[in-house]
Amino acid sequence: MNLVRAEVERLAARRFAQLMLVLLALAFVITAATTVVGSHRPSARELAMAHAEVTAAINSMEVEHERCLAVKAGQVPPDENAYLPRDCSELDPVLRERLPVVADYLNGVFVFAQQAEPLTIILIAFLLLFGFLVGASYIGADLNSGGVVNLLLWRPGRLAVLGAKLGTLLGVMVLLSVLATVVYLGTFWLIGQTAGLPGQLDGEFWQKLAAGYGRGVVLVLLGSALGFGIATLGRHTSAALGAFAAYAVVWELGARVVFEILDVTRIEQLMLSTYVGAWLAGRIELFDGSACSDGPGFAVCDGTYTITAGPALAVLLALTGAVTVAAFATFRRRDLI
Numbered sequence: 001m002n003l004v005r006a007e008v009e010r011l012a013a014r015r016f017a018q019l020m021l022v023l024l025a026l027a028f029v030i031t032a033a034t035t036v037v038g039s040h041r042p043s044a045r046e047l048a049m050a051h052a053e054v055t056a057a058i059n060s061m062e063v064e065h066e067r068c069l070a071v072k073a074g075q076v077p078p079d080e081n082a083y084l085p086r087d088c089s090e091l092d093p094v095l096r097e098r099l100p101v102v103a104d105y106l107n108g109v110f111v112f113a114q115q116a117e118p119l120t121i122i123l124i125a126f127l128l129l130f131g132f133l134v135g136a137s138y139i140g141a142d143l144n145s146g147g148v149v150n151l152l153l154w155r156p157g158r159l160a161v162l163g164a165k166l167g168t169l170l171g172v173m174v175l176l177s178v179l180a181t182v183v184y185l186g187t188f189w190l191i192g193q194t195a196g197l198p199g200q201l202d203g204e205f206w207q208k209l210a211a212g213y214g215r216g217v218v219l220v221l222l223g224s225a226l227g228f229g230i231a232t233l234g235r236h237t238s239a240a241l242g243a244f245a246a247y248a249v250v251w252e253l254g255a256r257v258v259f260e261i262l263d264v265t266r267i268e269q270l271m272l273s274t275y276v277g278a279w280l281a282g283r284i285e286l287f288d289g290s291a292c293s294d295g296p297g298f299a300v301c302d303g304t305y306t307i308t309a310g311p312a313l314a315v316l317l318a319l320t321g322a323v324t325v326a327a328f329a330t331f332r333r334r335d336l337i
Contacts, residue, residue, distance in 0.1 A: 003161070007168040016137045020130050024180070027126055031119075032187050039110035039196045050105040057100040061093040103199055112192030113199020116185065116209055121280065123184050124216030131173045131224030132240065138169055139228050140237030162331050166228055166324070173224050177217050215279055215309065222320045229320070232327035247272070266305065272319070278312035 011017060042050075068088035070076040078084055089095055103111040139162075142148045151161055192198045199205075230240040252271055259267045268274040268286050278284045288303045 003164045004168055007164050008172065011134075011138055011168060011172060014134075014138065014141070016141075017134050020134055024126055024130055028180075028184055028187075031122065032191065035110050035115075035188065035191055036195055038108065039191065040108055041195060042106050042109050042197065046106060046109075047102065050102040053105040054100050054102055058093055061091065061096075061099075065091040065093065101200070103197060106197070110188075110191055110196030111199045112189055112196065113201055113205055116188070116205075117212060119185070119188055120181075120209065120213055120216065123181065124213075124220060124280065127173070127177055127180065127216075127220045128223045130176075131169075131220050132227035132244070135169050135173075135224040135227035136231035136240035137237045138231075139165055140231035140235070140239065143232065143235045144237070158332050159328060162232070162328060166225065169224055169228055170221050173220055174217070177220055181213065212280070212282070215282070218313075219276065219279060219316070222316050225324055226320050229323035229327040232331055233323070269307070272315075274307060275312040275315045278307040279309050279316060283308045 065088060067076060067082070068084060068091050071078050071084060072088060085091065093099060103109070103114055139148075142151070142165075148161065189198070227240045230243050231237055233239065234243070252273060256267060256271070259270070264270075266286075266288050268288075274284070274286070283306055285304055285306050288305060
């Protein structure tokens with residue numbers, strides 16, 4: 001416990017971590033202030049007009065559904081300019097995942113129920129960047145300055161010291177994520193109550209938001225551990241920054257262009273960003289145009305494919321686990337002086 005307490009104090013005392021915390025808070029303030037300036041409490045007239053537009057939209061859906069049923073039954077001739085699906089249930093308003101709501105027809109009004117999910121993604125992106133940079137700086141600076149050597153003189157045991165550092169980093173990131181979320185989403189909930197609309201905050205909404213947030217926190221912890229591991233391998237904070245920049249430029253940008261020239265199929269499956277997005281969203285649907293090249297089945301070809309959260313998490317865990325294990329193995333036998 002003394003080692004963990006000492007590491008918490010060392011992490012909190014780091015100027016870079018303090019600077020990043022200030023920048024994180026500043027980003028939150030700017031986002032909230034921008035939202036307040038761009039929103040207003042809707043008037044009774046705006047709400048009435050929005051209600052009328054919702055009713056008209058739903059009635060239009062019902063009319064289209066009835067027209068489709070009539071065409072399929074041969075009661076009405078088909079219209080070449082109107083969309084006619086194979087199954088009229090596609091147009092049935094009752095079977096739609098989401099019907100129009102009043103908030104869809106209000107301009108300049110912040111609706112918490114609609115914006116909470118994208119705001120949570122923004123929060124996760126801030127925390128992911130924070131965790132990666134602070135994690136890399138936390139161990140990289142100690143390795144470069146000789147702080148780890150001094151720590152080992154007080155508490156021998158390389159793996160125990162490195163494990164305490166990593167555990168402290170992850171624990172602090174969990175605590176910071178929870179506190180930041182309470183302040184961040186709490187602020188926007190108040191904005192929705194006072195300068196906008198709260199929206200429909202039912203059990204389904206909170207369950208979906210909590211699931212997405214939980215996946216985001218896992219991603220933040222993986223990113224923090226990845227930055228920590230790369231910096232440990234490179235013995236410097238810049239190793240993590242360089243690795244990130246090299247991957248983004250060489251692989252995500254450069255390799256993507258080369259693969260497109262070579263007509264490689266399903267390029268997105270080779271990109272780490274795809275699995276990050278799939279894990280955050282729960283699943284993503286992608287399209288591979290090369291699967292629908294000229295051929296007898298071209299007219300009915302479906303080049304879409306899906307990546308779900310399970311495989312995405314497996315890829316992220318494998319990458320982070322490999323880097324972390326390599327970092328501990330290298331740290332155990334490396335000369336630190």
